[in-house]
Amino acid sequence: MKEILQYLFNHNTLTKVEAKAILTEIAQNKFNDKEVTAFVTVFLMRNITLQELEGFCEALMQLSVKVNLGEDLADIVGTGGDGKNTFNISTLASFIVAGAGQKVAKHGNYGVSTVSGSSNVLEELGYKFKNNEADLKQDLEKANLCFLHAPLFHPALKSVAPLRKGLGLRTFFNILGPLVNPSKPEFSVIGVYNLEIARLYQYLLQKQKRNFNLVHALDGYDEVSLTADTKIISKNGEKIFSPEDLGFQKINPDEILGGNSISESAKIFKSILEGKGTLAQNAVVTANAAIVLESTQKFGNYNSCLSLAKESLESGKALNCLTHLIN
Template sequence: MKQILNRLFEHQYLNRTEAKEILTKMAAGGYNESEIAAFISVFLMRSISVDEFLGFSDALLDLRANVDALAAYNPIDIVGTGGDNKNTFNISTLSCFVVASAGYKVAKHGNYGATSVSGASNVMEQHGVKFTSDVSKLEESLDKINIAYMHAPLFNNALKVVAPVRKALGVRTFFNMLGPVVNPIKPKRTVLGVFNLKMARLYFYMYQQTDVDYSIVHSLDGYDEISLTGDFKLINKFGEKIYSPEQIGLSRCTEKELDGGTSPEEASKIFDNVINNTATTAQKNAVIANAATAIQTIDSTISFEEAIAQARESIESGRTRETFKKFLELNS
């Protein structure tokens, strides 16, 4: 690691094979926490290269648990890279439950928050969810209620090894970038939120080389999701376009209206309000916009407006509440 660090400190880059080997060794316990922290810190001071990104991704996908049986459901994942320092409530996770209650299969790959008060796994734990890597239980959840939740460290030893370091650092790392593309199912459908346009280009380059139906979203004021606080960019295999909230029939909101609070308990309360259709208009609309993007990613024949109507109806009819209730019964 000393030799690797010296190279990186001299502004050299790793090739794809080297990046894969380093992360593989890291997962096997080949480096101590200080070495891991030093290595991670390099990528806080300079951008990750495409080869480095692909090498790290290769390692994590090689190390993933075998959940191939779940791929048969062709589920979608809705995930943000995190690290936008906006501390929003759990918009992506809520969107997953809205999409599932609209009748589509969802496999949510999540983790504890590293840079926000409450990540997906935090809010799941707040509700008593017991994380599992038992494929039969995850299949049952997908069968009965269209959604399964996968706590990332249970499915990849590398993520488990670096978790204490990430938590101690408390800043955005390249693992925030890797998380969305190392869902062990390797879903063929995904909505990915990124916090800057440079990262959007990196994922776009990667997804172009696959057969994945993808939507990359970025709010131009820095959110890694459709925030409705301003215009947002949507990139998919059909091209890219900038939308305003008004263009998709939703009103603008303020940054304060999307705040996730100062504790997991506060974030959990907001989560419940959206589920129960008692949230503010801004909170509900942000979830609807992201859920609609997922619905349109699954079925490109329907318009954004139709997808928004489906998402809204799922929340307002109480179907999202019923789906979440059944999810807790199966997964707690």
């Protein structure tokens, strides 16, 4: 590792093959914590390259626990690390999408640079993580949604979890997470915290010939926040949407803040699904859900998808999906 670090400290970058090999060795615990921390720190000081991103992703997918959950699955996930401390918007949107009739294989993890990640809030609500294919298929059958807790599927992520938590900073692992859902969903809506990362994702996902929508609020959120205009990038091009274009008034950032603890975050999560959310909270989750539904090209245009998302939330269908998942 010392030679690798010296090479990187001299402003060099890794090839795809080198990146894949190094992350594989990290997963196999071949380096000590200080060496791995130094390696991760390199990517806090400069952006990851496309070659490095490809290599890291290939390593994670090759080492991952394999599951075949069928086709026609969607995922909505953010890089995290936008520093905005919102409630769990993409996870809530996942249940709304499931309630509207689209099967979801949600990939998630504990929060690292945020109070409560998707894994934190679902665990707090009583969900037991699993990586058995039969159990996950059963969840899909009864709840229209299954949850894939990243450390159970990615040994490399599990081995660096304490280090990431200790740093408490956004690292390149945040960037890898949305790209390595082991169920390989057909439809991916990925929130990104800046446009440089969006470009990297765009190149990689186009190269892989995947269906994708990359979402970036121009004031820095890794989701449709309705606090500013949103750029959406797909394989067909890119477009900027105002909150009004998406069917809502612009909202204040304070209106979509999350809790200061995991238990607070879980209470917010449950209250929104129970129909007790504020107008701003409901607007944000249904807007994000509508983007996912539209991306599948099965539910009509955006306005039709927004109506379906609202109906899923207001009728209690989204809450039923959570109830079936936990029970």
